[in-house]
Amino acid sequence: MPINPSSHLKRLENESIQIIREVAAECRNPVMLYSIGKDSAVMLHLALKAFYPSKPPFPLLHVDTTWKFREMISFRDTIAEKYGLELIVHTNEEGVRQGINPFDHGSSNYTHVMKTETLKAALTEHGFDAAFGGARRDEEKSRAKERVFSFRTSSHSWDPKNQRPELWNNYNARVKPGESIRAFPLSNWTELDIWQYILAEEIDIVPLYLAARRPVVNRGGLLIMVDDERFRLEPGEQIDEKMVRFRTLGCYPLTAAIESEATTLPEVVREMLIARTSERHGRLIDHDDAASMEKKKRDGYF
Amino acid sequence: MNINPDIKAEDFAEYISSQEDKGLLRFLTCGSVDDGKSTLIGRLLFDTKLIFEDQLSALERDSKRHGTVGEEMDLALLVDGLEAEREQGITIDVAYRFFATDKRKFIVADTPGHEQYTRNMATGASTADLAVLLVDARKGILTQTKRHAFIASLLGVRHVVLALNKIDLVDYSQERFEEVRAEFDQFAESFDFDSAVAIPLSARFGDNVTQRSDKLSWFNGPTLLEHLETVEAEKEEEGGPFRLPVQWVNRPNLNFRGFSGTVTGGPMRVGDEIVVANSGKTTVVDKLVTMDGELSEAPSGQAVTVTLKDEIDISRGDVLAPANNRPDVSDQFASHVIWMSEQPMYPGRPYLLKIAGRTVSAQVTEIKHKIDVNTFKHLAGKQLELNEIAFCNVALSHPVAFDPYEANKETGSFILIDRMSNETVAAGMVWFGLRRATNVHRQALDINKAERASLKNQRPALLWFTGLSGSGKSTIANALELKLSERAKHTYVLDGDNIRHGLNKDLGFTEADRVENIRRVAETAKLFVDAGLITLVSFISPFRSERQLARSLVEAGEFYEIHVDTPLEDCAKRDPKGLYAKAKAGEIQNFTGIDSPYEAPENPEIRVSTVGRTPEDIADEIIDRLEENGVLERALEWHI
Ligand SMILES: Nc1nc2c(ncn2[C@@H]2O[C@H](COP(=O)(O)OP(=O)(O)OP(=O)(O)O)[C@@H](O)[C@H]2O)c(=O)[nH]1
Ligand SMILES: [Mg+2]
Numbered sequence: 035m036p037i038n039p040s041s042h043l044k045r046l047e048n049e050s051i052q053i054i055r056e057v058a059a060e061c062r063n064p065v066m067l068y069s070i071g072k073d074s075a076v077m078l079h080l081a082l083k084a085f086y087p088s089k090p091p092f093p094l095l096h097v098d099t100t101w102k103f104r105e106m107i108s109f110r111d112t113i114a115e116k117y118g119l120e121l122i123v124h125t126n127e128e129g130v131r132q133g134i135n136p137f138d139h140g141s142s143n144y145t146h147v148m149k150t151e152t153l154k155a156a157l158t159e160h161g162f163d164a165a166f167g168g169a170r171r172d173e174e175k176s177r178a179k180e181r182v183f184s185f186r187t188s189s190h191s192w193d194p195k196n197q198r199p200e201l202w203n204n205y206n207a208r209v210k211p212g213e214s215i216r217a218f219p220l221s222n223w224t225e226l227d228i229w230q231y232i233l234a235e236e237i238d239i240v241p242l243y244l245a246a247r248r249p250v251v252n253r254g255g256l257l258i259m260v261d262d263e264r265f266r267l268e269p270g271e272q273i274d275e276k277m278v279r280f281r282t283l284g285c286y287p288l289t290a291a292i293e294s295e296a297t298t299l300p301e302v303v304r305e306m307l308i309a310r311t312s313e314r315h316g317r318l319i320d321h322d323d324a325a326s327m328e329k330k331k332r333d334g335y336f
Numbered sequence: 337m338n339i340n341p342d343i344k345a346e347d348f349a350e351y352i353s354s355q356e357d358k359g360l361l362r363f364l365t366c367g368s369v370d371d372g373k374s375t376l377i378g379r380l381l382f383d384t385k386l387i388f389e390d391q392l393s394a395l396e397r398d399s400k401r402h403g404t405v406g407e408e409m410d411l412a413l414l415v416d417g418l419e420a421e422r423e424q425g426i427t428i429d430v431a432y433r434f435f436a437t438d439k440r441k442f443i444v445a446d447t448p449g450h451e452q453y454t455r456n457m458a459t460g461a462s463t464a465d466l467a468v469l470l471v472d473a474r475k476g477i478l479t480q481t482k483r484h485a486f487i488a489s490l491l492g493v494r495h496v497v498l499a500l501n502k503i504d505l506v507d508y509s510q511e512r513f514e515e516v517r518a519e520f521d522q523f524a525e526s527f528d529f530d531s532a533v534a535i536p537l538s539a540r541f542g543d544n545v546t547q548r549s550d551k552l553s554w555f556n557g558p559t560l561l562e563h564l565e566t567v568e569a570e571k572e573e574e575g576g577p578f579r580l581p582v583q584w585v586n587r588p589n590l591n592f593r594g595f596s597g598t599v600t601g602g603p604m605r606v607g608d609e610i611v612v613a614n615s616g617k618t619t620v621v622d623k624l625v626t627m628d629g630e631l632s633e634a635p636s637g638q639a640v641t642v643t644l645k646d647e648i649d650i651s652r653g654d655v656l657a658p659a660n661n662r663p664d665v666s667d668q669f670a671s672h673v674i675w676m677s678e679q680p681m682y683p684g685r686p687y688l689l690k691i692a693g694r695t696v697s698a699q700v701t702e703i704k705h706k707i708d709v710n711t712f713k714h715l716a717g718k719q720l721e722l723n724e725i726a727f728c729n730v731a732l733s734h735p736v737a738f739d740p741y742e743a744n745k746e747t748g749s750f751i752l753i754d755r756m757s758n759e760t761v762a763a764g765m766v767w768f769g770l771r772r773a774t775n776v777h778r779q780a781l782d783i784n785k786a787e788r789a790s791l792k793n794q795r796p797a798l799l800w801f802t803g804l805s806g807s808g809k810s811t812i813a814n815a816l817e818l819k820l821s822e823r824a825k826h827t828y829v830l831d832g833d834n835i836r837h838g839l840n841k842d843l844g845f846t847e848a849d850r851v852e853n854i855r856r857v858a859e860t861a862k863l864f865v866d867a868g869l870i871t872l873v874s875f876i877s878p879f880r881s882e883r884q885l886a887r888s889l890v891e892a893g894e895f896y897e898i899h900v901d902t903p904l905e906d907c908a909k910r911d912p913k914g915l916y917a918k919a920k921a922g923e924i925q926n927f928t929g930i931d932s933p934y935e936a937p938e939n940p941e942i943r944v945s946t947v948g949r950t951p952e953d954i955a956d957e958i959i960d961r962l963e964e965n966g967v968l969e970r971a972l973e974w975h976i
Binding site: 038039040041051055058087171175176177178179195198201206209210221222224 | 357358359415416417418419428429430431433434443458462491583584587592594596625626627628635637638639641652676691693745746749750751753759760763
């Protein structure tokens with residue numbers, strides 16, 4: 035069912051398309067960060083709409099930590115092929131050689147090396163002057179403060195106290211060599227908007243978002259899925275089959291599932307509306323402390 | 337979001353689509369420091385059940401650490417998301433938050449009250465339909481309250497709510513409410529808002545925010561949320577002429593050439609006769625393409641790709657419009673400007689201007705008046721400081737298409753960008769176009785004087801020293817050049833020594849040769865000014881007409897005639913090169929002041945006397961005058 039031309043979803047869609055086109059027109063060498071999750075799925079869908087009948091004039095970049103769910107990787111490759119898009123997969127080979135992993139090195143340390151630093155290296159290596167990200171302002175309180183066109187220094191850091199004024203939808207994309215813009219076309223979308231839109235537009239998403247029986251371990255109250263044989267059980271832990279789904283997707287050892295019977299999208303949305311915890315609750319890396327996301331972003335986390 | 341957990345999955349599709357058709361209201365909270373803006377947003381999020389359990393327990397932890405209300409939950413911490421904000425208990429930058437009720441969806445911008453962060457308030461106001469202007473019931477309406485009301489109105493916010501907050505701290509007094517309301521009505525009148533409503537409330541305790549309160553039983557108006565749910569503030573259906581600023585030329589293959597952009601102002605239809613505003617070329621809309629299929633009509637706000645019946649030259653930044661209802665096209669307009677940089681704005685300084693996807697070089701040519709935000713009176717001004725608002729004439733390097741801001745926000749608004757730092761330094765709202773005839777700034781070359789001067793971070797000028805031989809012109813010019821170079825200004829001195837021995841060595845001292853001498857110097861100086869330099873010319877230049885010629889070669893405001901006014905007796909007494917002695921002895925002919933006239937300037941920009949003063953002292957006097965005229969930044973600012 036197509037969305038109503040006067041609905042707020044249409045307003046959001048139009049706003050996002052304008053942002054995406056503006057980046058493509060103003061920036062020399064943009065890239066779209068594709069993290070395979072539902073927000074990326076919506077962002078990619080909007081990019082396809084923005085340039086139709088052309089293809090999006092930029093590649094997708096996925097930072098592969100090698101610890102993503104297997105279903106995510108196969109979904110990623112299918113999508114890139116389906117739309118004929120250039121996909122750059124970047125992995126920190128040095129980190130892999132050193133055996134950096136989420137079990138031995140702590141979640142924040144691991145994320146820093148395999149994700150943040152790797153992403154920065156990829157952006158620098160390819161000389162991208164703009165990168166699209168699927169972050170939403172409703173996700174987290176420091177994100178609620180961020181501009182749509184968010185300026186990054188040549189060391190990829192964000193200065194939250196000194197952001198460029200951003201009036202109307204008149205975006206300033208000017209940067210000096212080495213500096214860059216992070217562009218967030220989904221800034222004004224909420225989690226509910228994302229699901230409603232996926233439903234209305236019939237956008238493909240990774241099946242992990244729907245409930246199914248999956249092998250999980252209960253670790254400190256959070257359900258962690260055992261996606262491959264690298265998973266390390268701690269003493270006393272055991273693997274159970276449970277009906278679970280994910281509200282957000284990342285590295286499997288760091289992403290908690292929730293128990294759910296929602297095997298269809300409408301059921302997912304229904305559960306979402308009565309949820310008592312936020313989406314990021316399931317992300318282990320966000321739990322460090324109140325200001326942790328801002329700190330990460332200042333360091334160049336997306 | 338309050339939904340019934342028992343709602344059946346089957347009914348869900350229906351529920352979802354009912355959610356989709358809700359209206360959307362974008363509003364902001366503004367007002368003076370600590371009036372309770374963030375607390376109010378926190379309260380709205382909390383009362384509309386948008387805070388999840390994990391966020392609530394985080395809030396409890398945070399309140400203990402950073403809270404401003406003792407043991408209680410500090411709702412402002414739900415919104416003040418930056419570390420620095422939580423530590424200082426203030427808002428620094430705008431936060432965008434989202435909530436919904438059964439009636440409407442809301443996007444709210446919580447903006448900072450501190451004057452220092454006014455530009456972030458303007459950021460939040462630029463996309464809002466309504467402003468909630470908070471006032472602390474104890475303090476009443478302050479300068480900052482008025483500034484925010486003014487900026488909101490300038491940016492086209494048509495609806496305002498005066499939220500008289502902290503009513504708990506004045507014992508829920510009706511008298512106090514009426515008092516502030518009367519003052520508010522008076523100053524709101526001049527803004528001509530479509531709706532201006534006053535509501536008493538307590539953000540901290542929740543009285544009259546989402547629920548009525550016994551303590552405010554005397555108030556029979558709506559709660560804040562009721563008002564937000566029902567106020568008719570959604571963008572009135574835009575039925576004016578459409579504009580399509582071309583964002584991106586869509587060229588997938590040789591058979592398709594489309595122009596992608598977002599329609600604004602009114603609907604665009606297949607078959608419409610359109611014009612490319614800049615070139616004046618006309619054609620007809622062939623198709624309105626989207627990935628969801630072709631449209632016969634694209635309403636305002638719709639992102640589309642247009643194809644046209646004829647192949648005409650169109651690129652990014654062009655504006656398509658109905659052939660019978662065109663936007664203005666000009667390289668000058670009058671507009672309101674909000675200055676947002678710590679570096680002051682001086683007329684004549686070049687910036688980049690971005691309007692409807694087009695970026696051109698621009699300068700403010702004249703500050704018509706500044707506006708005092710407290711009294712709304714007009715003030716004269718030579719420069720604009722951080723957060724000042726003015727009505728200005730703006731000149732562009734190329735003509736652009738635009739509308740008055742009132743008619744179309746998209747094509748009537750612009751930003752100015754600093755060419756060195758790339759910072760956004762100003763926001764502008766076009767008032768009206770200025771006629772082409774008055775325009776002086778068309779430049780054929782791509783790299784022009786403005787560009788060159790901007791790279792040097794200065795305004796070019798021609799400082800023309802005139803005076804008798806031995807009056808001190810060269811000494812003063814050299815002292816001045818030294819001071820300018822200390823300020824990192826790029827300069828050059830043209831004087832007898834470097835011109836007479838090279839370029840002009842074929843010239844003697846007859847009247848004709850003297851005229852030609854000055855003509856060449858003036859033409860050379862003009863090129864140096866065009867190169868962006870502050871050019872100092874030190875020549876006796878005794879004749880008014882030659883100095884007038886030099887003046888006419890550069891732009892108004894660039895020429896400074898500096899009369900080094902030393903009496904002939906003193907010059908003759910000093911006689912540094914022994915020339916007066918020789919002239920008097922008849923050994924030199926045509927010597928100015930002896931047997932050739934010196935026509936003293938009648939109205940020089942600067943006249944300096946030299947007797948009993950050091951060259952440094954005189955150079956400082958000249959610098960003061962150049963600062964007053966905006967050629968140089970003030971020393972203080974320059975030191976920082
Ligand atoms: N008694 C009382 N205190 C309030 C009320 N609303 C806010 N406050 C207190 O006023 C102080 C400032 O509140 P904030 O919400 O941070 O004010 P603000 O307007 O957002 O401040 P800036 O954003 O920095 O300009 C806090 O200590 C609040 O708890 C109220 O209705 N009654
Ligand atoms: Mg605040």
